[in-house]
Amino acid sequence: MVATKDMPLKEYVLKGNAACAGCQDMVALRHAHKALEGDVIQVVPACCTSVVQSLWPKSGLGIPVLNTAFMAAAATASGVRAALKAKGRDHTTVMVWAGDGGTFDIGLQALSGAFERRTDFLYVCYNNQVYSNTGTQRSGATPLHAATTTTWFGKTEPEKMLDLIVAAHEPAYQATANTSYPRDLYDKVKRAKEIEGPKFLHIFLPCPQAWNYPVEKGVEIGKLAVETGYWIQWERIGDEFKLGRESKRFQDPEKRKPIEEFLKLQGRFSHLFKPTKDEKKIQELQDYVQHRWDVIMRTFT
Amino acid sequence: MKTELMSANYAAARAVMSARVEVVAAYPITPATTVPEQVAYLNEKGLWNGQFIRVESEHSAMFACIGASSTGARAFTATSSNGLLLMHEALHWATAARLPVVLANINRSVSPSWNIHVTHDDSMSQRDTGWIQFYVASVDEFYHTIIQAFKLAEDERILLPVMVNADGFVLSHTVQPYDYLEPEEVDKFLPPYNPPHWTMDPENPVSHGNIVFPEFYQEFRNQMHEAGKNALMVYEEIEQEYKKLFGKYFGGPIDCYRCDDAEVIFTSQGSMGAEAKDAVDELRQEGYKVGNARIRMFRPFPVDKIRELGSKVKGIAAFDRGVSYGFGGHVASEIRSVMYNTDHRPMIKSYIGGLGGRDMTVKDIKEVILDMVKAVESGETGAEETWHALKE
Numbered sequence: 001m002v003a004t005k006d007m008p009l010k011e012y013v014l015k016g017n018a019a020c021a022g023c024q025d026m027v028a029l030r031h032a033h034k035a036l037e038g039d040v041i042q043v044v045p046a047c048c049t050s051v052v053q054s055l056w057p058k059s060g061l062g063i064p065v066l067n068t069a070f071m072a073a074a075a076t077a078s079g080v081r082a083a084l085k086a087k088g089r090d091h092t093t094v095m096v097w098a099g100d101g102g103t104f105d106i107g108l109q110a111l112s113g114a115f116e117r118r119t120d121f122l123y124v125c126y127n128n129q130v131y132s133n134t135g136t137q138r139s140g141a142t143p144l145h146a147a148t149t150t151t152w153f154g155k156t157e158p159e160k161m162l163d164l165i166v167a168a169h170e171p172a173y174q175a176t177a178n179t180s181y182p183r184d185l186y187d188k189v190k191r192a193k194e195i196e197g198p199k200f201l202h203i204f205l206p207c208p209q210a211w212n213y214p215v216e217k218g219v220e221i222g223k224l225a226v227e228t229g230y231w232i233q234w235e236r237i238g239d240e241f242k243l244g245r246e247s248k249r250f251q252d253p254e255k256r257k258p259i260e261e262f263l264k265l266q267g268r269f270s271h272l273f274k275p276t277k278d279e280k281k282i283q284e285l286q287d288y289v290q291h292r293w294d295v296i297m298r299t300f301t
Numbered sequence: 302m303k304t305e306l307m308s309a310n311y312a313a314a315r316a317v318m319s320a321r322v323e324v325v326a327a328y329p330i331t332p333a334t335t336v337p338e339q340v341a342y343l344n345e346k347g348l349w350n351g352q353f354i355r356v357e358s359e360h361s362a363m364f365a366c367i368g369a370s371s372t373g374a375r376a377f378t379a380t381s382s383n384g385l386l387l388m389h390e391a392l393h394w395a396t397a398a399r400l401p402v403v404l405a406n407i408n409r410s411v412s413p414s415w416n417i418h419v420t421h422d423d424s425m426s427q428r429d430t431g432w433i434q435f436y437v438a439s440v441d442e443f444y445h446t447i448i449q450a451f452k453l454a455e456d457e458r459i460l461l462p463v464m465v466n467a468d469g470f471v472l473s474h475t476v477q478p479y480d481y482l483e484p485e486e487v488d489k490f491l492p493p494y495n496p497p498h499w500t501m502d503p504e505n506p507v508s509h510g511n512i513v514f515p516e517f518y519q520e521f522r523n524q525m526h527e528a529g530k531n532a533l534m535v536y537e538e539i540e541q542e543y544k545k546l547f548g549k550y551f552g553g554p555i556d557c558y559r560c561d562d563a564e565v566i567f568t569s570q571g572s573m574g575a576e577a578k579d580a581v582d583e584l585r586q587e588g589y590k591v592g593n594a595r596i597r598m599f600r601p602f603p604v605d606k607i608r609e610l611g612s613k614v615k616g617i618a619a620f621d622r623g624v625s626y627g628f629g630g631h632v633a634s635e636i637r638s639v640m641y642n643t644d645h646r647p648m649i650k651s652y653i654g655g656l657g658g659r660d661m662t663v664k665d666i667k668e669v670i671l672d673m674v675k676a677v678e679s680g681e682t683g684a685e686e687t688w689h690a691l692k693e
Contacts, residue, residue, distance in 0.1 A: 063506050064506040075358075078365045083324055087323070
């Protein structure tokens with residue numbers, strides 16, 4: 001893994017961005033762009049990034065950014081790639097930077113189409129598990145029992161296992177990442193840059209606004225997602241699956257912290273603890289942790 | 302230049318070659334389908350070496366064009382009916398991003414009921430997207446207008462996308478002779494697209510489409526509006542140049558036929574305008590002073606030309622092959638609105654018909670014009686709107 005001192009010093013996420021305090025999206029963008037070192041065209045559908053990147057006439061990112069419509073990120077990227085090919089500028093990475101709503105829900109068709117066409121691009125889904133830009137509405141990525149402004153008393157379904165849908169397209173590269181492990185994220189983007197074909201990076205990204213936690217707790221919560229086994233770090237080069245070293249030791253359920261430790265820091269789950277503790281619902285989330293491990297390991301190994 | 306025999310759709314695919322389009326993204330829909338089919342064929346045969354993206358929807362087709370055009374490539378797509386409607390969001394996006402994408406729309410009725418034949422509702426309902434819109438009357442005009450459309454769209458005074466409409470089946474699948482131009486011939490008319498203001502380039506990074514607050518949004522929209530209106534003047538220049546280079550002229554924004562001394566003129570859009578010439582000839586032989594004004598450019602609307610025409614005549618029979626439901630014929634309404642602030646207001650009657658691909662023959666058109674003549678002679682406007690040959 002890259003040492004922090006070996007990452008390029010040049011910054012592509014600049015002053016003038018409009019992110020909230022404690023925004024983990026900026027952590028993800030910062031490390032992804034250090035890995036790409038500027039030779040990139042970034043396509044952004046409606047999402048937090050379309051707001052925080054800059055407010056006209058400022059530009060908060062030192063790379064070309066093409067904003068596009070909510071459901072159109074992968075299609076727009078297909079066009080950018082085709083234009084680069086037509087012009088013989090094929091070395092440039094085309095990267096979509098989309099939220100979970102624009103990926104799991106409204107943008108899924110365009111994503112599927114672009115992957116089926118074997119488009120040479122990197123699709124990054126930064127997943128904060130909610131439509132946070134519009135004010136915390138549930139998405140297909142929102143976990144079971146999370147309170148949102150369209151599920152006031154908790155969502156009644158678990159999140160969609162998007163990674164399996166993406167995997168069905170047999171991407172050239174696929175990985176999960178987490179902003180609490182930025183060096184790993186950097187390495188994965190760097191790896192993706194060198195691989196031709198459709199690539200997918202799924203980044204777990206706590207959001208202080210939507211998840212309702214103190215802004216300084218983002219890294220802690222991201223780590224707890226891994227330490228409770230809720231979020232699994234892995235990558236696939238072709239169909240070669242590799243469990244991430246951060247997650248490897250939590251494959252054993254005995255070694256995992258109880259899901260409660262992840263949940264109790266977040267206001268979106270506070271109804272599971274107050275006024276009385278809802279053991280049943282907490283157990284359902286605990287069971288989901290193992291369920292995801294079972295599905296991922298059964299599918300990929 | 303050499304004369305070929307093809308359908309409008311096949312010719313449109315040849316316009317892609319002639320104009321050296323760099324990226325095509327398209328999705329099948331009847332009756333536009335044979336455009337992307339032919340693009341694929343020319344591509345696979347190595348006759349056209351651009352990039353063809355076989356997208357999974359029309360929405361993606363237009364956004365792929367938007368991505369390509371934003372990266373400095375000349376981009377094209379073709380669609381019809383429900384496909385155009387699915388693009389609606391993308392159409393607005395392309396204009397506001399000021400991207401010179403060209404779209405061949407093969408006019409088809411909107412569902413339900415399923416009907417694959419011509420009605421203009423699909424493109425007329427894109428009126429307010431800011432796209433420049435042409436309606437053509439022959440295969441030759443379709444082919445050459447697509448080439449001209451790139452020149453118009455890419456002009457720095459315009460920088461807006463252009464839609465060239467051709468009637469489904471009547472033109473799309475009807476074989477006619479047209480004059481094909483080799484790319485080398487078109488080169489002297491249409492230089493490579495070179496975005497004058499911004500493009501996606503890592504060497505010179507810009508953000509496009511960021512948030513703009515109320516302090517400036519309106520100014521961007523005003524620029525777009527003014528640029529659109531420039532197209533009337535710029536297109537006249539383009540047609541003059543085209544005429545000089547290739548000897549082709551299609552009549553500017555309005556193709557007028559025997560209008561000079563006419564007392565009644567018939568207006569229409571698309572292929573009917575060709576039939577209408579025969580109707581006018583026959584009526585002239587019968588002693589009626591009538592003319593045919595085929596409206597080629599619907600957006601920007603040729604306000605001055607309409608006023609000039611309207612100032613000389615007693616009556617306008619405005620025919621629409623589509624309806625703004627709850628109000629009336631799209632173009633008839635515009636003509637009325639344009640004539641309101643003039644000193645001489647001719648009688649204007651709206652006629653609607655030919656929907657769902659129903660034939661509008663010379664006989665039908667003559668009936669419409671004679672109805673208008675009768676109104677002018679009697680001095681009674683009568684019905685403001687008439688559905689032609691409507692079954693009871």
